[in-house]
Amino acid sequence: MTEKIFPLEYKGLKIDPVIFTQGFVPACNIGICGGECCDWGVYMDRDFKDVLTKFEKEIQDVMDENQIKDSSEWYEKDIEVDSDFPSGFAIGTETYTTKSGNEQCVFKDSNGFCSIQVMAMKNNMHKWAVKPKYCIMYPLTIVDNILTYDEEHSAKLHYCGINHEDNFVQTVFDAMKEELIFVLGIDCYNFLNDYYEKNYKSLNKKPHLPRHDEHHQIIKISEIKRLDIANQKKDNIFHKKNLKEYE
Ligand code: SF4
Numbered sequence: 001m002t003e004k005i006f007p008l009e010y011k012g013l014k015i016d017p018v019i020f021t022q023g024f025v026p027a028c029n030i031g032i033c034g035g036e037c038c039d040w041g042v043y044m045d046r047d048f049k050d051v052l053t054k055f056e057k058e059i060q061d062v063m064d065e066n067q068i069k070d071s072s073e074w075y076e077k078d079i080e081v082d083s084d085f086p087s088g089f090a091i092g093t094e095t096y097t098t099k100s101g102n103e104q105c106v107f108k109d110s111n112g113f114c115s116i117q118v119m120a121m122k123n124n125m126h127k128w129a130v131k132p133k134y135c136i137m138y139p140l141t142i143v144d145n146i147l148t149y150d151e152e153h154s155a156k157l158h159y160c161g162i163n164h165e166d167n168f169v170q171t172v173f174d175a176m177k178e179e180l181i182f183v184l185g186i187d188c189y190n191f192l193n194d195y196y197e198k199n200y201k202s203l204n205k206k207p208h209l210p211r212h213d214e215h216h217q218i219i220k221i222s223e224i225k226r227l228d229i230a231n232q233k234k235d236n237i238f239h240k241k242n243l244k245e246y247e
Contacts, residue, residue: 006146008195010188016148019140019192020200023168024175025160033159035112037138040153041076041093041105044132045085049075051130055119062118064109068096074106084142093132133183140176147184171200 008015052059053071060069068074075091082090094106107115120129128136139160141150149172154162173180173196181189 008192010184010191012145013142013184013188014146015192015195016146018149019147019173020171020196022139022149022162022172023165024139024170024172025164025167026169027175028160030112033112033157035104035108035114036157036159037153038108038112038114038135039095039102039104041095042132042135043080043082043085043090043092044134045087046079046089046091047087048132049091052116055116055130058119058123059107059115062109062122063115064111066096066098066110067115068094068106084145128182136179137176137183139172140179 004016006014006016008017052074056071060071063069074094076094078092080090080092081088084090095103096106097103098110105114109115109118114131114135116131117127120131121127134141139150139154141148141153151162154160158164159167173192177189180192
């Protein structure tokens with residue numbers, strides 16, 4: 001297999017140009033999708049668990065009656081070696097099954113909202129102050145130190161996903177400005193935006209779908225296993241995902 005060349009790099013982070021062309025919906029809209037992207041939980045840095053532990057009671061306070069309040073059941077037991085995380089290890093959030101039969105992240109409530117974000121806003125913190133960064137970034141992700149589009153996860157989603165191009169009105173890069181600035185910083189965003197303006201926007205290139213073979217190359221084996229296991233467990237329910245915490 002030919003190794004893919006990435007023409008753009010920011011301080012060692014490789015940039016997959018798909019982020020400048022992949023289409024996306026006008027905005028995330030839980031009223032339409034019900035927060036479907038949260039149905040598999042998320043991978044976050046192993047040490048980020050300590051950050052969430054500090055807000056355990058506050059998170060429990062905003063959870064609804066169906067969510068799991070026992071924090072010992074919030075995370076998967078297995079910790080994975082993963083160089084995309086600062087500690088070198090990743091841990092996944094657990095899922096639970098709602099009364100209506102949907103399996104979803106332990107932090108997703110019955111309205112489709114993230115209890116971590118609800119807690120932060122209720123306590124006058126920035127909405128993403130303690131939210132796993134791969135949740136913030138979705139549908140963008142970082143895999144093997146490459147900023148890219150999370151095609152594998154996106155393929156499962158019924159509104160914003162890669163197979164629903166009729167809903168696309170902009171690129172993911174345009175859609176994710178606030179998120180990119182928050183996670184990667186304004187200097188990185190400006191660097192990416194300069195490139196985007198010169199090489200895509202000024203040429204009026206239309207958003208398009210990436211070729212599947214390009215992106216499957218960088219999906220990690222561990223993530224594929226995670227998806228396979230989830231799919232075996234729940235045939236008719238759509239799940240989330242290979243989002244990951246990245247710091
Ligand atoms: S932590 Fe919050 S945003 Fe991330 S998957 Fe769970 S519910 Fe969704």
